[in-house]
Amino acid sequence: MKHRRISRKRVAIAGSAVTAMVVAGISFQTANASEDTPAVTAKTLSAPAAGKLASSLADDLAGDTAGSYYDSKTKALVVNVVDEKAAETVREAGAKAKVVAHSLAELKDARGSLTGKASTPGTAVAVDPVTNKVVVTADSTVKGAALNKLTKAVQKLGAKAELKKTAGEFKKFIAGGEAIHSGGGRCSLGFNVTVGGAPHFITAGHCGTAGSSWSDSAGGAEIGSMVDSRFPGDDFALVEYTGSADAPSAVDLYDGTTQEITEAGDPTVGQSVSRSGSTTQVHDGEVTALDATVDYGGGDVVEGLIQTTVCAEPGDSGGSLFAGTTALGLTSGGSGDCSSGGETFFQPVPEALAAFGATIG
Structure with missing residues (x-):
């Protein structure tokens, strides 16, 4: 059987997608800092x-x-x-x-009181080291009794917590990037990886389920099959290429060039990062929080996410967050767009690689 060779352009879509928003770290300090x-x-x-x-x-x-x-x-x-x-x-x-006034353990305990069973759909909760507080961001769907309940819960924590409102609605992004398709859905390829020497790619877990077939065009021939998908809780998935594939470890920069990816790593709050996606192409931003918990509603709660100010729009799910040659995250979701801004959340890449026994670069 003759295997179909995937073009370098198609699989360099190792850099597609992302999310959007603004919750840049605030520069004021706590009273006792x-x-x-x-x-x-x-x-x-x-x-x-x-x-x-x-x-x-x-x-x-x-x-x-x-x-x-x-x-x-x-x-x-x-x-x-x-x-x-x-x-x-x-x-x-x-x-x-x-x-500062509050230890990390104290802030994590405070965050824990706002997540889990007390989680409110349409919210993101993360520890902000810049302000030494737990910052709770509520989207436009949180109002009325739900907003009042959340406000009281945050106020109960005193100086340890702060509540912010953001326009738009937190949602999982599906459709877009230098797209990958499955059935009627469209997502973005995150990064090409290898598992046991065989070519695979990673994307968002909410994009599909194990066994789903993927192509590089709507209604096109299969290029891979999803081996595993983790969502909610986490938000990453692994697709194995069908047959042989030219799968370079690179991100499409949408200017006729690509950014080589040589490793995966963890970002630092305050670090400048980039993301690539076909909906809005390449945009830059800053990491504002780590280990964020986001409640997309309907029981879809994802933990351990990277929060950034990089803009993005629907169609970027699964795409790549990177800094230079380092792969950092896979687009999970967010709110807003590249006109008004918003919050963006990414699944850390190292966790996905470890779960699948995959290597990158």
Whole structure:
């Protein structure tokens, strides 16, 4: 049987899709927070280097940290700590210390009280290290009794939490990107990967179920079959290419070029990121939160998402979030568009790779 060769253009759609919105980290501090004075000089770092240092310090300081973020203006890592002893450790490592009122454990407990059984459809809940608060973002569908109940729950947490409203409606994005099709649905390819040496690609879990057939055009011949899909809870899926395939690890930049992808990694709050999709092509933004929990309604709650200010529109689900040569996320959903902005959420790529035993780059 003669196998169909997938064009490099088609599978470089390793970069499609994404979401949209704005919830940029707010720069004001909590009443009891204090930052280092200008006399304290922190190392100038790239965002990836800051992320590695943040991970190292989190291990060293354990419960004495309250999160961290990348200051893109000064190109320094800012680490929240709960006492001066921990602050000294941070400074010695070359980062900027900020003594804050709430520990990370306290903020996670506060977030936990707003998710799970108490989750409200149309909301996103995440710890914001910039403000040292749990930020709850409610979309336009949250109103009346539901909004009153949510407002009281947030107020009960006092200075630990803040409620924001956003225009539009949080929803899963289906249709678009340099598209992949299944039945009447359309999503975007995230990144090409290999599993056991065989070519596959990853996309959003809400795009389809295990066993579904996928093509690179509406009504076209099959290019792959979905091996596994994880949604809700997570939002990622694995599709195995049918026969042989030329599957480069690259993202389409929509200017006749592609961005090579060599690895997967985790972003840092404050880091600049990009996403690619056929609906609105390539747009940039900033990571505003990690480990966000989003309730899309109907029992579809997804945890552990990356929250960003990158704009996007329906049609970008499953597409790629990246920074340079590093794959970061798969488009899960969000609200707004590229005219008004909004919130965008991405499934972290490393978690998907680990679940499937896949490699990238």
